[in-house]
Amino acid sequence: MSWTDNRLCKLLGVDLPVIQGGMVYMSGAKLVAAVSNAGGLGLLGSGSMRPELFREQVRKTRRLTDRPFGVNIPLLFPNSREILEISLEEGIRIVVTSAGSPRRAMGPLKAAGCTVLHVVANPALAVKCEDAGCDAVICEGFEAGGHNGREELTSMVLVPQCVRAVSIPVVAAGGIASGAQWAAAMALGAEGVQIGSRFAMTEESSGHSAYKAKVAAAGFGDTMLMLKRHVPVRMLRNAFFDRVAEFEARGASGDELAELLGKGRARRGMLEGDVEDGELEIGQVSGMIDDIPTVAALMLRLAHEYDQTINRLARS
């Protein structure tokens, strides 16, 4: 396939319309640089970094690649303003904002000449993003790992509704771990994909090896969207998941759930490798991920599967 006319590739300055999701505890310099070097767009996941660590990771990424890369900034996180300032100081020019209003950070980002994408879970927010001046939207379906929308719109339903609602490029996220799923997203009208779980499961991802082993072993029904009355999060079944399920079954309040969650649960599970009492965020598609390739091998595989899928469809 040739992507020379693809609007997302032009916007981001990349060869392939594939963005690596900026995931907490997974997306440090090594992963980001590997994805950008392979022709996609790597995103640093600032959500799990203290400001100084983030600055280090930006500099490290720059040493590892001369290709474009960006950062994901969850706007509702306490240090998001500081992360944003560091991003601009360090010369980052592609910013993906999430978890908050797209309008909030737009002024300084646009003044600095940044390309801005915002993550949405429904078409109404996609329209707000376009109105606010976003260059593209990333629409993330119910099947995605980690934090998730309240409407539970799946990628199959969400993507075409966002495509219909806005004229800026729509990037599909949620449930994409193969070239066939990438092609399906493009059939729905997306102009690119953001891939999370599949990149979390690469050699270069900074997730703990015990976390990766647990995800590789997971079957089709092993993630569920939990904590809906607090902040909806898709997580993998383990002892902590069972406790959350227990609390929810007896109608526990948001406050009780917040207390159970506590501080550092995700760090414990994903970075420190406590796969029973930690929170293990991953997408529903983990049921079909069972290896841990290098990013370069994975990108070749995805591109090959994509081409095969399009050729199969065109032949029929």
Place this chain on the structure above:
Amino acid sequence: MSWTDNRLCKLLGVDLPVIQGGMVYMSGAKLVAAVSNAGGLGLLGSGSMRPELFREQVRKTRRLTDRPFGVNIPLLFPNSREILEISLEEGIRIVVTSAGSPRRAMGPLKAAGCTVLHVVANPALAVKCEDAGCDAVICEGFEAGGHNGREELTSMVLVPQCVRAVSIPVVAAGGIASGAQWAAAMALGAEGVQIGSRFAMTEESSGHSAYKAKVAAAGFGDTMLMLKRHVPVRMLRNAFFDRVAEFEARGASGDELAELLGKGRARRGMLEGDVEDGELEIGQVSGMIDDIPTVAALMLRLAHEYDQTINRLARS
């Protein structure tokens, strides 16, 4: 597109790999015959018919079309055995079974020379279907209307896992109301699609006009999967929905939910048009359905959109 080599078309003897879901209160002779006459496969929805009405509807359908059509039989329904006997007596040779074990009805169906498809919501059940002798499986994602699986697997994730798990044709269902969505399903490896909500919203569907008007007006977040502790059902927001949500928020038991549901809720909503106190089953894709075309016009639209989508993908 040419479908002459499509395995599902050959199996069913139809021109297009499009099955109309056998939906309660929607899928009588008029809808079924219209779909079959337009080149797809119509399915009578026996789940909402008493045996004698069902026999009448089979005969009526046969008067309206000389093309293949079939029946959906929810195996857990009390009169499923009688419906099955009538189907065979009346010469039906395509049977879609759902809600129960695929093995249960296989003996008599295969002895009578029937083509049998079973509806599944996870890849493990797809394997059981293949082992039991099913000719194809219909895998129905979380976004589908009405009864739904417990694993909440979305079409984007479910379809490729079923395709990987079995060698019989996989039909995708859930979230398909446009040619782009049909193409996405084929990209995922499906060899055909089953479409429910979009056919419920046609002139020929026997749903009440007030139900159709309510669905046409629905927005993107207006369905949710409810009654998970009883029998998971995707339904449209209305006064009844709010009552269910209330019960669930306070952790009501399956028995309490069953009592609230009572008898005839779905009939009241979908056939009698009580759109506030009735149960309105419909898929998540209803958020992008806003007209009520004839089946013939709809099939032309879907085929046109499908071709456009494939051509767009092949050009890139």
